[in-house]
Amino acid sequence: MEFANGWLSFELSVLRRLRFGSVALPFTGEPDLGVQLKRWKVRVAANDPMIWSHTKATALVENYSEHLNEDDLYRLLDDAYVPREKLDNPGLLKFFNEVDAWWFDNLRFNAESLEPYKRALALTTGMMVGDYVLSFNEATRDLREPFSLSKSFQLALESLPLAFDNEMRNSSTNQDVRSFVAERQHTDLLFLRLPAPLTQTAKRDPVSTWREEWLRGGDEFWLELERERGAKLGSRVQSKQQYLGFVEDLLHTAAHIHAWAIAHTENGFISNDELVEVIGKVRKVEAVYSKDFSDLLGVRASVVVARS
Numbered sequence: 001m002e003f004a005n006g007w008l009s010f011e012l013s014v015l016r017r018l019r020f021g022s023v024a025l026p027f028t029g030e031p032d033l034g035v036q037l038k039r040w041k042v043r044v045a046a047n048d049p050m051i052w053s054h055t056k057a058t059a060l061v062e063n064y065s066e067h068l069n070e071d072d073l074y075r076l077l078d079d080a081y082v083p084r085e086k087l088d089n090p091g092l093l094k095f096f097n098e099v100d101a102w103w104f105d106n107l108r109f110n111a112e113s114l115e116p117y118k119r120a121l122a123l124t125t126g127m128m129v130g131d132y133v134l135s136f137n138e139a140t141r142d143l144r145e146p147f148s149l150s151k152s153f154q155l156a157l158e159s160l161p162l163a164f165d166n167e168m169r170n171s172s173t174n175q176d177v178r179s180f181v182a183e184r185q186h187t188d189l190l191f192l193r194l195p196a197p198l199t200q201t202a203k204r205d206p207v208s209t210w211r212e213e214w215l216r217g218g219d220e221f222w223l224e225l226e227r228e229r230g231a232k233l234g235s236r237v238q239s240k241q242q243y244l245g246f247v248e249d250l251l252h253t254a255a256h257i258h259a260w261a262i263a264h265t266e267n268g269f270i271s272n273d274e275l276v277e278v279i280g281k282v283r284k285v286e287a288v289y290s291k292d293f294s295d296l297l298g299v300r301a302s303v304v305v306a307r308s
Contacts, residue, residue, distance in 0.1 A: 248282060
């Protein structure tokens with residue numbers, strides 16, 4: 001958490017130097033940045049090709065007033081531990097014991113009866129509960145609080161930021177990143193947080209994996225999803241040259257957006273200098289801001305600013 005807060009503070013410190021009233025986030029990931037920019041009275045267009053991120057941004061960025069009330073909690077949690085005829089998503093047993101799997105399966109089923117923003121809030125809170133459960137292993141399971149998951153859900157819900165109306169039309173979409181960037185013709189700033197390079201043999205991030213499979217109801221979608229994302233930024237790559245080529249292609253697509261802030265984690269795959277060189281092929285680089293997080297995770301963060 002300390003690392004996440006430090007990273008967010010770094011990004012916000014850079015963005016405070018820029019003047020913009022609207023921003024496009026092609027790879028939103030966790031929506032914390034969008035939530036904060038919304039409170040700065042910035043119009044936020046959040047996007048992510050992963051449904052888990054889109055769901056969180058719908059709940060916390062696009063949503064301006066809805067919250068879960070006692071009636072909603074009753075509908076979500078009253079029978080959450082009661083097994084139905086069969087699990088809708090038996091793949092949950094890959095991640096959870098049978099009792100917990102039934103709870104997550106029922107929560108997902110019950111959330112479908114809610115209107116869209118409340119549904120997104122319920123699923124966002126459910127992801128928080130699942131992340132908590134999966135943070136324990138066999139050696140640390142005894143440290144888990146002896147609450148039911150329904151109690152954990154209510155505690156997690158209390159920690160979510162309240163819906164905030166910044167009097168702007170904020171949005172959350174689940175589009176192909178290139179299509180999203182091409183359509184965002186009326187934003188002042190593109191904030192592109194570059195996705196971590198995923199090589200052909202690398203395993204998927206386990207946190208994103210369980211979230212996505214829970215929300216999609218299984219794991220059969222991965223092959224098709226990777227096919228759709230092929231030869232674009234965010235897909236698997238064979239080399240750093242291929243990855244940088246995908247970055248350059250997306251930046252050409254974003255040429256209509258006046259200002260860019262491109263966030264990068266220098267972790268040994270591509271250097272900051274290599275990234276700056278690629279950005280410079282498309283637009284003049286105005287400034288590079290860096291912060292060393294090597295004491296926490298052995299990486300260095302940078303944000304490259306370029307304007308037309």
